[in-house]
Amino acid sequence: xxxxxxxxxxxxxxxxxxxxxxxxxxxxxxxxxxxxxxxxxxxxxxxxxxxxxxxxxxxxxxxxxxxxxxxxxxxxxxxxxxxxxxxxxxxxxxxxxxxxxxxxxxxxxxxxxxxxxxxxxxxxxxxxxxxxxxxxxxxxxxxxxxxxxxxxxxxxxxxxxxxxxxxxxxxxxxxxxxxxxxxxxxxxxxxxxxxxxxxxxxxxxxxxxxxxxxxxxxxxxxxxxxxxxxxxxxxxxxxxxxxxxxxxxxxxxxxxxxxxxxxxxxxxxxxxxxxxxxxxxxxxxxxxxxxxxxxxxxxxxxxxxxxxxxxxxxxxxxxxxxxxxxxxxxxxxxxxxxxxxxxxxxxxxxxxxxxxxxxxxxxxxxxxxxxxxxxxxxxx
Numbered sequence: 001x002x003x004x005x006x007x008x009x010x011x012x013x014x015x016x017x018x019x020x021x022x023x024x025x026x027x028x029x030x031x032x033x034x035x036x037x038x039x040x041x042x043x044x045x046x047x048x049x050x051x052x053x054x055x056x057x058x059x060x061x062x063x064x065x066x067x068x069x070x071x072x073x074x075x076x077x078x079x080x081x082x083x084x085x086x087x088x089x090x091x092x093x094x095x096x097x098x099x100x101x102x103x104x105x106x107x108x109x110x111x112x113x114x115x116x117x118x119x120x121x122x123x124x125x126x127x128x129x130x131x132x133x134x135x136x137x138x139x140x141x142x143x144x145x146x147x148x149x150x151x152x153x154x155x156x157x158x159x160x161x162x163x164x165x166x167x168x169x170x171x172x173x174x175x176x177x178x179x180x181x182x183x184x185x186x187x188x189x190x191x192x193x194x195x196x197x198x199x200x201x202x203x204x205x206x207x208x209x210x211x212x213x214x215x216x217x218x219x220x221x222x223x224x225x226x227x228x229x230x231x232x233x234x235x236x237x238x239x240x241x242x243x244x245x246x247x248x249x250x251x252x253x254x255x256x257x258x259x260x261x262x263x264x265x266x267x268x269x270x271x272x273x274x275x276x277x278x279x280x281x282x283x284x285x286x287x288x289x290x291x292x293x294x295x296x297x298x299x300x301x302x303x304x305x306x307x308x309x310x311x312x313x314x315x316x317x318x319x320x321x322x323x324x325x326x327x328x329x330x331x332x333x334x335x336x337x338x339x340x341x342x343x344x345x346x347x348x349x350x351x352x353x354x355x356x357x358x359x360x361x362x363x364x365x366x367x368x369x370x371x372x373x374x375x376x377x378x379x380x
Contacts, residue, residue, distance in 0.1 A: 021089075021240065023297040026310035028082050029317030030297075034061075034075045036316065036323045037332070037361030044354045066193055067272040069285065076140060077229050077286035078293070079320075083148050084233020085240070085294065091155055092241055101156045108152040111380050115145030118321075118380075122328050137208045138218030141324070143226055151230040160238050167228040171280035174225050175271050178279075191272060198222055198277055215276075222278040232260070232287040236294055246303050253295035260288020315365065315372045322378045323368060332360040339363070 033039075039061045046058030060071035094104045119139025121127065128134055154163055178197050182188040186195030193199070199215040210216035239252045264273065264285030273282045301310050316323060326332075336359030344355035371377070 021298070021302055022307055022310060022314060023294070023301040024082065024085060024089075025317040026301055026313040027294060027297045027317070028079070028320055029310075029313030029315065031075060031078045031082065032316045032320045032323055033313065034072070036327050036364050037357060039072060039075070041354065041357045041361060044357055048350055048354065063275060066276060067191075067274050069273045069275070069282070073275040073282070074286050074289055077226075077283070078290050080144065080147055080226060080229040081233040081236070081287060081290035082294075083144055084151050084230035084235075085237035086233075087148055087151050087155060087230070088234045088237025088241060091152060092237075104156065105149075105152055108149045112145035112149040114380050116142040118325065119143075119145070122325060125329070133208060135208045136211060136216070138206070138211070138216045140218065143218055143223065146223060147227045147230040150227050151234060154231060155234050160235065163231050163234060167231040170224055170228050171283055174221075175267075175280045177221075178277070179271070191274070191277065193276075196277060217276045217278065225278040225280060225283045228283050229287055229290075232256075233290070236291055240298065250295055250299055250303070253291050253298070257288045257291030257295065260284045260286075260291060262288075264288060312365075315368050318377055319368055319371050321380060322371065323364065326367070327364065332363050333357065335363055336360040 043058050043061040046055050049055075062070065063072055064070060091104055095101075116139070119141030120135065120137060122141060123136045123139045154166060158166060178191065179189045181197055183190060183195055183197050183200045186192075186200075190196060193212075193215065198217075198219075198221045201221050202210055202216050202219040203214055206216065206219040210219065235256065236253060239249055239256075242249065261284075264281045264283070267279075267281035267284060271279050271281045273279060273285055275282055297310075300306050333356055336356050340355065340359040341352075344352055344359075347355060
């Protein structure tokens with residue numbers, strides 16, 4: 001998970017300074033906050049405060065069963081988008097230092113293999129190595145690794161405009177495949193859980209265990225639209241890297257965001273927004289949201305200079321891989337109970353899980369702050 005640090009380019013010439021975008025680290029931290037306890041805390045508030053607005057926000061932190069969209073569906077796509085934006089910075093920085101394209105691709109390939117391995121560990125621990133049929137090979141980390149590897153190849157060999165065409169064409173072909181290609185026993189155009197082409201393909205060609213038994217949203221076919229999120233992220237990264245005035249950067253980011261959201265909502269009329277299918281409408285909607293959120297963070301933090309509030313998120317964003325794996329292998333909620341139950345046990349019982357989740361996140365943040373203060377940043 002690359003940091004947003006790069007030698008800025010001006011008309012293909014190296015700039016004399018190196019600039020780090022605090023907004024990108026902060027936005028990555030905001031995203032990881034939702035994964036590392038923030039999302040669970042908000043969800044647990046549902047039905048406890050007596051405020052309809054709080055209940056409505058809480059309902060946004062659970063995934064729909066199939067078609068539909070909540071804010072929680074946006075978390076992983078945002079990270080893939082930011083991975084693409086960071087990729088633009090790191091590859092541009094590498095090229096400006098004279099590093100050959102082949103070496104840059106080799107690094108991203110090795111990174112992909114490491115992330116795939118960590119992803120398999122994450123989804124299967126403890127792993128039964130003697131029964132590979134029961135191992136789930138699809139994973140969040142594996143998807144990030146593959147998307148950034150393919151994204152790196154395309155970034156180094158395709159222009160800004162051509163990458164847009166590659167992404168749009170991929171989404172169109174994915175849509176047509178799911179609508180036109182018939183699935184045995186269901187026919188063509190069936191977008192139900194049982195009859196969609198993605199599930200049939202996974203059941204027949206994906207090795208190992210599928211998450212839902214007959215389906216896995218992190219398996220094979222959904223990788224293609226997921227890569228498009230990373231490609232759109234590289235477009236955002238290139239906009240930020242250009243030597244244009246700040247106002248133009250913001251206009252372009254916001255315009256891309258509006259186009260993505262409007263396209264996604266219109267496409268939803270014939271191809272429902274669906275995180276499980278990674279539908280083309282879902283990709284356009286979430287990429288549009290990501291463009292706008294990145295533009296907002298960039299404007300507030302890097303343009304206006306309001307950086308103090310973002311420190312909280314930067315601490316999380318600087319060690320995103322660490323926290324992703326830490327919350328999987330370390331029971332922070334158990335630690336929270338040991339440390340804080342003596343305080344919150346006097347509150348009404350329905351609030352215990354809320355305060356315990358909050359305590360768990362406090363422990364997580366101070367753990368990351370310790371790493372930050374000691375300049376320990378784990379990158380692959």
